[in-house]
Each structure stands twice: as structure tokens, then as C-alpha cells.
Amino acid sequence: MVVGLLVGNAFAVLSWMFLTAPIATKARLTLYYQLEKICGRQLVTLYNLANGVMFCFLAGAMITVSATAVGVWVPIEMPGLNDVYPNSAGWVVTVLVVGALIAVVAAYGYESVAKFANIASPWMVLVFLAFGIVALREFLDETHTTIRSAGDLWALASTTIWKGGDAFPGQTKFTFWHVAFFAWFCNMAMHIGMSDLSVFRFARKSWYGIATASGMYIGHFMAWLSASMLYALQLYKVQLTPDEIARLAQAGLLEKFRSHELLLTAEQIRQLIEANVLSGPPAVLPGPLAYNACGLAGVLCVIIAGWTTANPTIYRAGLAFQAIVPRSSRFVVTLLTGALATVAGMFPAIAMKLLGFVALYGLVLMPMGAVIFVDFWLMKKFGLQSNYAELSGRAFNWAAGLAWLVTLAICWGLVQFAGIQIYFVSLPGWFIAAVIYIGASLYYQKRVRPNAV
Numbered sequence: 001m002v003v004g005l006l007v008g009n010a011f012a013v014l015s016w017m018f019l020t021a022p023i024a025t026k027a028r029l030t031l032y033y034q035l036e037k038i039c040g041r042q043l044v045t046l047y048n049l050a051n052g053v054m055f056c057f058l059a060g061a062m063i064t065v066s067a068t069a070v071g072v073w074v075p076i077e078m079p080g081l082n083d084v085y086p087n088s089a090g091w092v093v094t095v096l097v098v099g100a101l102i103a104v105v106a107a108y109g110y111e112s113v114a115k116f117a118n119i120a121s122p123w124m125v126l127v128f129l130a131f132g133i134v135a136l137r138e139f140l141d142e143t144h145t146t147i148r149s150a151g152d153l154w155a156l157a158s159t160t161i162w163k164g165g166d167a168f169p170g171q172t173k174f175t176f177w178h179v180a181f182f183a184w185f186c187n188m189a190m191h192i193g194m195s196d197l198s199v200f201r202f203a204r205k206s207w208y209g210i211a212t213a214s215g216m217y218i219g220h221f222m223a224w225l226s227a228s229m230l231y232a233l234q235l236y237k238v239q240l241t242p243d244e245i246a247r248l249a250q251a252g253l254l255e256k257f258r259s260h261e262l263l264l265t266a267e268q269i270r271q272l273i274e275a276n277v278l279s280g281p282p283a284v285l286p287g288p289l290a291y292n293a294c295g296l297a298g299v300l301c302v303i304i305a306g307w308t309t310a311n312p313t314i315y316r317a318g319l320a321f322q323a324i325v326p327r328s329s330r331f332v333v334t335l336l337t338g339a340l341a342t343v344a345g346m347f348p349a350i351a352m353k354l355l356g357f358v359a360l361y362g363l364v365l366m367p368m369g370a371v372i373f374v375d376f377w378l379m380k381k382f383g384l385q386s387n388y389a390e391l392s393g394r395a396f397n398w399a400a401g402l403a404w405l406v407t408l409a410i411c412w413g414l415v416q417f418a419g420i421q422i423y424f425v426s427l428p429g430w431f432i433a434a435v436i437y438i439g440a441s442l443y444y445q446k447r448v449r450p451n452a453v
Helices: 002-027 031-039 041-073 089-107 110-143 150-161 176-185 206-236 242-250 254-258 266-274 286-324 330-345 354-377 388-392 398-417 426-447
Strands: none
Touching: 002 176, 002 206, 002 354, 031 041, 031 286, 031 354, 031 388, 031 398, 041 089, 041 286, 041 330, 041 354, 041 398, 089 286, 089 330, 110 150, 110 206, 110 286, 150 206, 176 206, 176 354, 176 426, 206 286, 286 330, 354 398, 354 426, 388 426, 398 426
């Protein structure tokens, strides 16, 4: 896991530095107006709609994360790992309040989003570090382990914290490659998909893209390691209800459980589910996990972590929807976008299945990132013209449309029929989209001439 995060986050930073930022600082356009010059008004409208909806769902997942922290203070019934729909009125109200606050900040624009992140981020880093330290301390106490060398620490990590084994029922088994590709592609829509053109257009130099390393390593790397340690600790210290303990005793597993011989690996969870001791895997609720580790500071960190991710995501989604109706008020559009994200946040299935959703939305938006890259850097090398929809006056550039839709169809086929997991199809998909766009443009630009000609 550690090596996978190091490698994957490095590729993510390089993608921002060498794919996104150079185009952003040269063109100084949002993603949506850049695409309109390439694809035409009608095609970019379809893309903006898909883009905005996907970002709303992602922001909704982050609102869900923040709401689980509020639920530590407010006595509400919170969702479980397998819940799809809202499970209580209290949960709905909590999500509404959190979502409304986040939407208002996003509606005030990029400066307010940036100021909020600048205030919150440094403090959050210290709390992420505290999560890891507290979790490690708890493991040392629970296992009566003494760390005298790096080898002792590695032994604890490999035998107790990150034991490995089969995945939970209904979940995907993650290897090094899963971790590395997910760390790289969890933000695919932003770097390879070029959504962060809208943000980096404000940067003075393209090398400012290296600043994303702070988010990847101080943010993602530390946060994900700490979160995994907290959840592993929850599994190790899991507390059953009296009814579950009685059922465990009936199954003859109580003594093993109390002595920690029965750790909650996927296989034992299956046994406990089959014995009707557990109804499903233990819930992954960021708020309670953080509260158990760091108290009030942990809860605030989870709220702000969800907030600082949802804010720019709602801002991006608002820009996507405003590009569809350019004369509309950005403030009003962003508020409405925040309302849609809040409704999505009421459904816990999005947050509980976040890994799969992130892979999906990155895949959906990835082909257009390849189109932008090829159009900006490579078209003239093939004797073609960039921004062809603008030059030809066409509302739908079929070369770009084919690159987007055919690539998605091929990737879907690879997942459905070739058995390739969704985490891995985006990389070959980018090259497929680039080749299709170049080939289709060679044909399209011969048939559809620019207005000036």
C-alpha cells in the first residue's frame, strides 16, 4: 500500500505538471470554453452536462463524509457500508445543513474557495499525522508490542495492521497495482481529463503544477494511510452488541474473538455473516473513526476535509452548467449545483462505493482530455488545424465526438467482456482516444472546410 501510494501520487503530480498546467497557462481558458472551440457548441453541451452531473455526485460523496462527522455530535442514525438510500430523517437534515453551507462558499467564487482551503489545509495536515500516531499507539497497546527497530514496526504493520487476505464480501481485492493506479487516476478528471484547466489558468507559470504534490503526498498519502490504520484498528477492537455476542457464543467463536485469534478478515466476516452474527461488513464512517482517534479535532478535520474537496468540485460543476447557459448568473448556477450535490449526498451508496465511482467518472471524462492534448500540441504535426469547430463554424465536431464515445464503448467492452477491472482501462483508453481523434480528424477536416476557405 505504501509503495503503491508513493508511485501513484508521483504520476498524478507529473500529469498535472506536464499535461494540464502547460496548456492552462498558455490558453488561459476554462475547460469548457477550450472544448467549445474544439468540439462545437452542441457536443460541448453534452460533455458539460455529463461533467457537471459527475462532479455533483463526487461533491455529494464529500458532503456525506462531512455529515458523518456531524453525526458524532447529533444523535442520528447513520448509514452503513451497504446502505443505498437515506435511513433516517435526521440524516437527511444533517446533509441538508452541511450541503447548504458548502454550496454558499463555492457560490462566492474561486477566491473564497482558495481562501477557505488555505486556512484549513495546514491544520488538517497535523490532524492527519495525529490520526496515524494515535492509531499506531493503540495498536501497540492492544497487541502489547514494543517497537525497538524498523523491523519491529514492519512486522506489526504486515501481521496486524495491513494483514492482507481476501476482500470483504462484495468488495474488490486491492493489490499494489490497484493502489498505484487508483492513486494516479482518482483525480484523473482533473489532470488527464483537463478539468483543472479552469484552476491553473490563474497560475503565472506552468511549473506551479508541482504544488499539487502537497495535496497528493501531505494530503492523500497521509490521509489514506491514517484512514486505513483507523479502520484496521476498528476491526481489531470491534465491539459487538449483546445479541451479536450471544450469537457468537452459539456459533462457538466467542473465545477466539475475545482473544483476538478471530480477527475480522474477509473469511471470518463471511463466517460471522453465515452464522448470523453480523449482517454485513463493519461500517466505514469517517466521523466516528476520527472522533475515536482524536476527539473534537478529529471530527472537525473530517468536516473540513470533506468541505475542502466538495467546495472546488461544486465550483467546477457550476462552471460546467453555466457554460451550457452562459448568460445565467454564476452565483445562482453554483447554488443550484450545490443543491443537486446535497441531494446526491443524502444517498450514502455514492460515498460507500467511492472508489468505483471515482474510477467511473474519471473514465467518462478522460477521452476529452486526450482530445484537448492532441488538439493543442499535435494537430499541426499531422497537417491538421486546431480548434476546428471554431474555424469551421460547426456546432458538432464529429471527430471529437467519435473519440469520446467510441473510446467509452471500447473501455466498457474491456470491463464487461475482457474481465479488465475499471481501475486499469483508463490508461490504454487515453491512447485509444488520441489515435481515434487524429484519424477521424484526418477524414473530417478534408470533408468539412473552414469558413475562411
